Amino acid sequence: MRTLHHVPHHPPSRLVRLALAEKRLPVELRSVPIWERPEDFLILNPAGEVPVLRDREPLANEAHLAGAPGAQPPKLLTLCGASVIVEYLEEAYPQINLMGRTLAQKAETRRLVDWFMRLFDRDVTSALVGEKIDKRLSRQSVDSTAIRRGYKNLKFHLDYLGWLAETRSWLGGHDLSLADFAAAAQISTLDYLGEINWHQVPAVRDWYSRIKSRPCFRGLLSDRVPGRQPPAHYADLDF
Amino acid sequence: MRTLHHVPHHPPSRLVRLALAEKRLPVELRSVPIWERPEDFLILNPAGEVPVLRDREPLANEAHLAGAPGAQPPKLLTLCGASVIVEYLEEAYPQINLMGRTLAQKAETRRLVDWFMRLFDRDVTSALVGEKIDKRLSRQSVDSTAIRRGYKNLKFHLDYLGWLAETRSWLGGHDLSLADFAAAAQISTLDYLGEINWHQVPAVRDWYSRIKSRPCFRGLLSDRVPGRQPPAHYADLDF
Numbered sequence: 169m170r171t172l173h174h175v176p177h178h179p180p181s182r183l184v185r186l187a188l189a190e191k192r193l194p195v196e197l198r199s200v201p202i203w204e205r206p207e208d209f210l211i212l213n214p215a216g217e218v219p220v221l222r223d224r225e226p227l228a229n230e231a232h233l234a235g236a237p238g239a240q241p242p243k244l245l246t247l248c249g250a251s252v253i254v255e256y257l258e259e260a261y262p263q264i265n266l267m268g269r270t271l272a273q274k275a276e277t278r279r280l281v282d283w284f285m286r287l288f289d290r291d292v293t294s295a296l297v298g299e300k301i302d303k304r305l306s307r308q309s310v311d312s313t314a315i316r317r318g319y320k321n322l323k324f325h326l327d328y329l330g331w332l333a334e335t336r337s338w339l340g341g342h343d344l345s346l347a348d349f350a351a352a353a354q355i356s357t358l359d360y361l362g363e364i365n366w367h368q369v370p371a372v373r374d375w376y377s378r379i380k381s382r383p384c385f386r387g388l389l390s391d392r393v394p395g396r397q398p399p400a401h402y403a404d405l406d407f
Numbered sequence: 408m409r410t411l412h413h414v415p416h417h418p419p420s421r422l423v424r425l426a427l428a429e430k431r432l433p434v435e436l437r438s439v440p441i442w443e444r445p446e447d448f449l450i451l452n453p454a455g456e457v458p459v460l461r462d463r464e465p466l467a468n469e470a471h472l473a474g475a476p477g478a479q480p481p482k483l484l485t486l487c488g489a490s491v492i493v494e495y496l497e498e499a500y501p502q503i504n505l506m507g508r509t510l511a512q513k514a515e516t517r518r519l520v521d522w523f524m525r526l527f528d529r530d531v532t533s534a535l536v537g538e539k540i541d542k543r544l545s546r547q548s549v550d551s552t553a554i555r556r557g558y559k560n561l562k563f564h565l566d567y568l569g570w571l572a573e574t575r576s577w578l579g580g581h582d583l584s585l586a587d588f589a590a591a592a593q594i595s596t597l598d599y600l601g602e603i604n605w606h607q608v609p610a611v612r613d614w615y616s617r618i619k620s621r622p623c624f625r626g627l628l629s630d631r632v633p634g635r636q637p638p639a640h641y642a643d644l645d646f
Contacts, residue, residue, distance in 0.1 A: 214567070215526055225510055245511055251490065252517045260510055271464060271499055272484055278491045286525075287454055328453070 170195045173209065173220040175202060176391040177301055177360060179293060180250035180285055181219040182353035187254050187346060189384035191264045195221075203306035213248040221247040226260045250285060254346055266346045277340045280332075280347035288354050291321035297357055301393060322358070326369050329355075333375035344379075352379045356388055362399040366407060373407075381405050409434045412448065412459040414441060415630040416540055416599060418532060419489035419524055420458040421592035426493050426585060428623035430503045434460075442545035452487040460486040465499045489524060493585055505585045516579045519571075519586035527593050530560035536596055540632060561597070565608050568594075572614035583618075591618045595627055601638040605646060612646075620644050 172188070172195045174181035188195050200209050200218055213220045224242040247253045258267045268274045295318025299310050329351060332339045340347035355376055358364055366373045379385065389403040401407035411427070411434045413420035427434050439448050439457055452459045463481040486492045497506045507513045534557025538549045568590060571578045579586035594615055597603055605612045618624065628642040640646035 215522065243511065245514060247514050248518050249521050251521060252514055255494075255517060256510060256514055259513070271495060272482065274498070275484060275486050275491055275495055278494060279487050282488050282490060283454065 170224075171198060171222045172196070173198050173200045173212065173222075174218050175200060177297065177357055177393050178218060179289060179297075179350075179353040179357050180217075182356060182388055183250050183281075183285065183346070183350050184219045184221065184253050184257075185387055186349040186353060186384050187257055187266060189387060190266060190344075190349070190382070191257060191261050193257070193261060201305075203302065212246055215248060217249065219250055219253060221253045221256070223247065223256075223260070251281065254281070266344070266349070268340065268343065268345055273341060273343075273345075277345045277347050280340055280345075281350040284347070284350035284354050288325050288351075292318050292325055293354055293357060294318075296322070296361065296363055300361060301396065304395075322363065326364075326372055329375075330369055330371040333371040339375070348375075348379055352376065352385070356380075356385075360391075360393065360398040360402055361396075366401075377405070377407070409463075410437060410461045411435070412437050412439045412451065412461075413457050414439060416536065416596055416632050417457060418528060418536075418589075418592040418596050419456075421595060421627055422489050422520075422524065422585070422589050423458045423460065423492050423496075424626055425588040425592060425623050426496055426505060428626060429505060429583075429588070429621070430496060430500050432496070432500060440544075442541065451485055454487060456488065458489055458492060460492045460495070462486065462495075462499070490520065493520070505583070505588070507579065507582065507584055512580060512582075512584075516584045516586050519579055519584075520589040523586070523589035523593050527564050527590075531557050531564055532593055532596065533557075535561070535600065535602055539600060540635065543634075561602065565603075565611055568614075569608055569610040572610040578614070587614075587618055591615065591624075595619075595624075599630075599632065599637045599641055600635075605640075616644070616646070619646075 170188075170193065172181070172184060174185065174197055176199060185195075185197075200206065202209070202216060202218055205216055209220075210216055212222075223245050225245055226242075245256075247256050254266075258265070266277075268277050295314045299315050299318070303310050329339070336342075338344045338348050339351055355364065355372070359376075364372075380389070392398070409427075409432065411420070411423060413424065413436055415438060424434075424436075439445065441448070441455060441457055444455055448459075449455055451461075462484050464484055465481075484495075486495050493505075497504070505516075507516050534553045538551075538554050538557070542549050568578070575581075577583045577587050578590055594603065594611070598615075603611075619628070631637070
């Protein structure tokens, strides 16, 4: 069985769950308390980070099932990190394309995945989610300056997201792509904390409403962080 | 002409220069003072970061040159960020493969590129190069605690790099790959500052000596940071 080691409120983990669900690839989820640095997990990924996907190599698997002469049993692959995993999924399971087809589309998808996974995370999520949830789970003291900086940066990032949503069908261009899932992974985590004032960002709300209504989103909307309930609108498709 | 907007002592810029040179793709280099946030550069990349590659779409270009009926003039692509650029180069110019051929090899190359570009950078380079060069260029005050933390992390990262170099032909496995160039981009920047004690890390030295001798490395070894000379061994192939 395909297994994803993840943290439920962690945007890179959410990006991978959305990509797997959109591609209709079933997966068993295993929540990892990474702040405790469990040794058996560090063997899988020496970086000590989620998400980590374990998957039987699909091409070898098909040859094996077909009983091809000299076929090797399928290798179990360990894929570390959201960008490594989504590149793998695009190549291993290309039937549903989430990257784009031309060089220009792929470059734009990857630019925006990097934007939301790295820049948005550095500017906003590491401050708001890092301080409000992660530090509580690992019993560290909270830095209120970081939280204020996170709110200031959130405004800039919502402006950029709103501009993309207003000028394009989906964030990366004409088609739904990993760019939308990367942004939705961040936004859904912040929305769980009640950090998005939806009345102030109508273009972002319209885009998020469309992506939130997709079947691939259901798993995320039923997640609960221990000891912290989401606002009433979190799982509401008509928020 | 292909153009790379870069910062000479910046590891992600160096990774892209090495990949371009190994693939024998000529490029015009333009050094960007990103700490001044020049407006014409922010139009190219709203993230305000180097490297940015501008390149004429190669496939369209070939059809255009061949005078194919209905061929469009080649589009000028703008590619933002080292990971976006190296993925593009692998697909647009596949004659020299630097990613690996199987799903497992590609995943390992991408894991190590991310390791050196993101983790090594966060743990070591942002502290040592960020404090010693970048802050001087942007006239900010230096944080000596960050520098001490950078040295401590450097030891851990050199141990891991040494383990990879000892147990594999190249860092990602049997073949030279972007994993080697990502690591060399970081190590060459630190070596310019004289931060690597080569006598303590013989396996890393053997690996670095092999990669430094390649023709693709020549451009990096002739770089100079204004106001800061490298140690005598920096450009010496027999260091």
